[in-house]
Amino acid sequence: MKLIGAYRSPYVRRVAVSLNLMGMAYEHDPIPVFDEQDAVRKYNPLVRIPTLVLDDGESLLESYAILDTLDDMAGPEKRLLPANGPERRALLKLTAIATGTMDKAIWAVYEGRFHPKEKIHRPWIEHNEEQACGGLGFLNDCAKEANDGWLGGGNRIGQADVSGAIAYAFTNMARPKLELAEKFPALAAFSARCEAMDAFSSVAP
């Protein structure tokens, strides 16, 4: 299978780390989504990354849908979110807080990147940054409680951990002025612990 999109995208990265953790081999094609739209459109009518092209040519899109399919393919031992039950519900919530944090950090970035200077609306950037910090604060409390364990408890890394660690790393990289390591030290330490794993460091942004 082929994963389309640069690892700078936190959504691409959470798919890449998940593939690594599940031990699934893939080819990486870091097509720049804004510069080579037709190359992405061929696989995804929304022209967004990540897009995962399966060996039979079918393409999967939207990271949550891609990961749901990969969990299904990986089977019970390797899947990163439980298939059902209250544990799934709790971990989906944590994962949604992590991906919502990514959304908000990206919206803050896009406001500055895609508007001419005179049309950039600072309050909208601050609004999104505040929401991203809300998500990171919640994850920081989970990291504090987890101590040296995983965000959602349990004895092995799961999707809430992957997405939580990447949400922090991406927001910290994209919004350095927010000084996140000082605001959220437990999450910063958790993210650093994950980033030291091969599954993460081999797909650094």
Ligand SMILES: N[C@@H](CCC(=O)N[C@@H](CS)C(=O)NCC(=O)O)C(=O)O
């Ligand atoms: N909800 C989507 C978000 C994906 C997304 O926003 N990707 C960005 C790159 S980080 C993108 O493709 N942007 C191009 C655009 O929206 O025009 C997912 O989880 O996959």
